[in-house]
Amino acid sequence: MDSAVPVDPAEPEPILTSAGPLILPDIPPAGATAVPASTATASSGAATPPGVAPGLPFGRPGRSMSNNPFVFGFTAALGVLTAWWLVQAVASASSVLILIVVSLFLAIGLNPAVEVLQRWNVPRVGAITVVFLGVILVFVVFGLAVVPPLTAQSTQFVDQLPQYVQELQNNPLIRDLDQRFQLLEKLQQYVTSGDFGTQMFGGVLGIGSVLIGAVFNSLTVLVLTLYFLGSLKSLKKMAYRLVPRSRRTRATLLGDQIIDSIGGYVAGNLIISLIAGVTTFIFLSIMQVPYALALALIVALTDLIPLVGAFIGAGVASLVGFFVSPTVGIVCLVFFTIYQQIENYWIAPTVMKSSVDVPPLATIVGALLGGALLGVVGALLGIPLVAAILLILREVVLPRQERA
Template identity: 65%
Template sequence: MTRPHPPTGPGADHPSPAGAAADGPADAPAGATGAPGDAAGDAAGDAAGDAADRDAYRLLADDVRGEPAASRGRRGEVEGYFGRPGRALTGHPFAFGFTAALGVLSAWLLVQALAASASVLILIVVSLFLAIGLNPAVTRLEERGLSRQWAITAVFAAVIVFFVGFGVAVVPPLATQTGDFVTQLPAYIGELQNHPQVRALDQQYQLLDRLQQYLLSGDLGRQVFGGLLGAAGVVVSAVFSALTVLILTLYLLASLRSITSLGYRLVPASRRERVRLLGDEVIKRIGGYVAGNLLISLIAGVTTFVFLSIARVPYALALSLIVAITDLIPLVGATIGAAIGTLVGLFVSLPTGIACLIFFIVYQQIENYLIAPRIMMSSVDVPAAVTIIAALIGGALLGVVGALLAIPIAAAIQLVLYEVTLPRQDRH
């Protein structure tokens, strides 16, 4: 069988017996000789050969519409050299089951990967949250003439100074109080022995004898040693997580513009401008929430430090820093800080503890009804019920981190709801 070649001539695209017969005499040499019957037979043979070649070529090449012959063969228009293709396996039970099994396996592997990297993902989300929150301060420094590099350096240096100051203010008093407690422990035990109620309970239940046996046994040492190792592991993990968050925050803050630009480019061009406007507004609200929350905590810490210094409560700086940090936690943070400050005040004297309790109650009312609404009104305008529900759900999912992230996320959802969902529903 001869190798097919592209047909030529006026009847190449749509060959027919008439066209083939018409092309036959043209293929004959101009000076051909022979009998008329032989010439007619040669012309008919040449025409039949050309038609066969054109049919073979049509099976291999594209037709005039640019469609491959293989796809036309799948539709049954032509038959290739290897026969008509069979029915597709799209609806075959084996193909369906295999595809479904691959889908389930992929979903299971994805869930396992997310579960294994949950702690890392939380650190990344917290770092991104802090980077967005620190971005307004960087922007303001840029508006004052600093370059973005120097603005980021200044803001990040302030953050590091705060954490170092917190450690310097809290760790020494904690170590001192722990040492004092260990030193005074025998005296505390002696006071318990001289107490009439404790003495009566000891005579009835032999509490001191059991305590002495427990202290002399090796169980206490093993438990204390294990507890110290567990506490050391928690401290090391917390320090590592804090350093990781600081480093990630620095990198994310430096590349925040490029990250947002890349995210907007992933959106189709027809919707990119609207998505960019909504995204910038969400970032602005999250940054405003973080900045406002930090400002409220700063006011709480400074006010607490002034009061505790006047009341001569020990470790006023450490307590004010604890109050400032716990005030960042929605709903329960201020109560935790107030409880710690009041408890230390009670150790000084009963009147001092009562004065601390009254101060924290009055200040919380001022913060809740005067300070926080004025600061948060310009950044995050979320109804009180939504704030409480979001904080509860976030705390149930991710603990303190979830409670911190819940309110700005609720603000972002509210923005998308009012700007996208509700107008679309009103048009239909």
């Protein structure tokens, strides 16, 4: 039975190199007299080549370059180039990243509806299917309500275009300007030339490409939302596992609260927009404004945009009312002004009371900053992100500052 060989703790461990273990020269203990290298070599009987240190077949290692200015500068430049490359990569993929963020935001917002159906003993797959079909139904209804009026009005405008030109020719002011500057003649030459056809064809292609891009982005968002909605629980578990075990419980509670806040904000905003759309449809139907359903859907969709969305929808509906008659337009302006006050001071606080607890100043700042950074998408995401930041400050940062 082999006996364990005692190891001297004072003996240094050899350094492994490509030529084998590097034997360091013996360091005499404190109080001992150092033996010259020539004497040690002679006693061991090993011949050392001239110019080579004993035990170092490839020569003595040089001084470390960790503090070399060249190495420091090269490393710093490499870091700057890497950061610049990452920024360029993010900027190039910004459109795709926005679609992913919007899809995840919608999935988190639709998750409360899925959980409500699950509490009614509906399987999660069935609940997701029902909610997703409801979203698709909203898009279909919006398309059926908006596209036919636009097509009809465009056709009517093209049919009445010669009449509009004749009215312009009969106008004394236009006739005087035409006699002085030959406006109609120049307009006719421009239309009959090839430049107008080229620009018109290019404009049609541009509009077509925009429409195709919008349809493609909408389908991409719908598909990603479906995938995120189906795998939301697994995504949350994976994200929480990235947190150290000692802090995982607290991070899970905070993360669930943030997700619930975002879902509550989306659900509350959808309820407010639904109330605005239904109220607008009833009012426009009573006032006999044409395309009341299409205008009500536009008001409901624009009402989702913080700060300015309600004014956009009200402006479009009131403009159509002025085409009916000046009286109807003024009545529309008065109605939307009164309704916005009711929504801002009664409907919105009541609906959002239990979902997102954000001070009014933080809401305005979040919407403005989000709109400045990412446009409409940023304005939509700004308020729930501000709610998440305030929650982290209240539950993590401020208690830590009090203990310090």
